[in-house]
Amino acid sequence: MSQRSRPSPVHIKLSKAQRDQLLSAIQAHFATELDEEISYFKAKSLLTFFVAELGPYIYNQAVQDAHQFVQAKLSELEPTLYEPESTV
Template sequence: MHAFTLTKETKDQMIVAIQDYYLREKQEEIGNIEAGFLLDFFMEKLAPTFYNQGIRDAHQFVSEKVEDLFELEKMD
């Protein structure tokens, strides 16, 4: 599997979201570097799990829709 890549803008937004979370939930300020390291960790260790679940969900959805196509068959 290829590594996840983000645009700079998206990565910057996620870093700000991590910083906001820490401030709101833990009353701690963390810098851009620390938040960036956390984001890198999440992307490397956690994101694949969510990605794979999304793939399984999409597969199930498409499979159900393909089965629905058979209902459109014409009977002789």
């Protein structure tokens, strides 16, 4: 079974407002950068493709970045957590 055919445990859900904003952005990008008008349905198809194909990579990178951030903060905090032990 190929990796693409396995269901992803990451389900990226966009609100209607987010989806509408992204669809408008895709249409605007095509109009301004590529001098091409695309329909709502083509923009929706592209958004679906990008969320499915790019979403997991972006999600995983965000999780990795958050993990590194938290680890760095915990490393800074660690010396203040321990009580000095007497050497007597």
